[in-house]
Amino acid sequence: MAKTKKSENVSKKATNPSPNALYVLEVFLIDGPITEEFAALNPVVSRTIEIEGNNTLQDLHKIIFKAFDREEEHMYEFQVGGKGPQDPNARRYCTKQAFSSSDLAPKPTGDVSSTSIASLALSIDDAFGYWFDFGDDWWHQIDVISIADIVPSGKYPKITQRVGASPPQYADFE
Numbered sequence: 001m002a003k004t005k006k007s008e009n010v011s012k013k014a015t016n017p018s019p020n021a022l023y024v025l026e027v028f029l030i031d032g033p034i035t036e037e038f039a040a041l042n043p044v045v046s047r048t049i050e051i052e053g054n055n056t057l058q059d060l061h062k063i064i065f066k067a068f069d070r071e072e073e074h075m076y077e078f079q080v081g082g083k084g085p086q087d088p089n090a091r092r093y094c095t096k097q098a099f100s101s102s103d104l105a106p107k108p109t110g111d112v113s114s115t116s117i118a119s120l121a122l123s124i125d126d127a128f129g130y131w132f133d134f135g136d137d138w139w140h141q142i143d144v145i146s147i148a149d150i151v152p153s154g155k156y157p158k159i160t161q162r163v164g165a166s167p168p169q170y171a172d173f174e
Contacts, residue, residue: 018053020052020053020151021052022050023050024146025142026142027049032138033136038167044164045068048160049067052117055116055156057117060117061132065132066159067159067162076098076131077098077130078131080093082129085139085141091109093115123144126144136170
């Protein structure tokens with residue numbers, strides 16, 4: 001799956017670790033078990049999400065799960081502080097269940113249920129990874145589009161834009 005280029009008009013902003021900040025994130029599907037037909041019809045699949053700094057990575061997972069119309073839960077991981085998805089130098093955040101898995105090396109940095117978005121020290125133009133379903137390997141790149149000091153009233157997190165269709169969680173390759 002191709003990822004679109006970000007606008008060059010976005011100005012850099014210093015990291016705002018405030019739990020009151022509003023983060024606008026664009027989540028791109030970059031790899032997973034999709035058919036060639038689906039990929040041809042949907043060259044870019046992304047979702048724009050608004051989330052508050054006091055929300056957790058678990059909250060981000062839940063809204064991504066909803067945004068891509070997934071049906072069955074699986075283990076997942078966020079990779080932050082590297083150069084994007086699959087960077088071995090990134091900090092890894094997983095569920096408590098994944099912490100107990102002997103398959104994960106090195107051990108994760110933190111638990112998604114207690115790690116807030118604000119604590120990640122994100123800046124505009126940062127990119128980080130989200131890996132869903134360790135068997136089927138759905139890979140996503142999450143780009144930080146903007147960080148606002150003031151959160152407009154409303155319910156967060158929320159999906160504000162969808163590009164491309166959601167692929168079926170379990171593709172029929174026959």
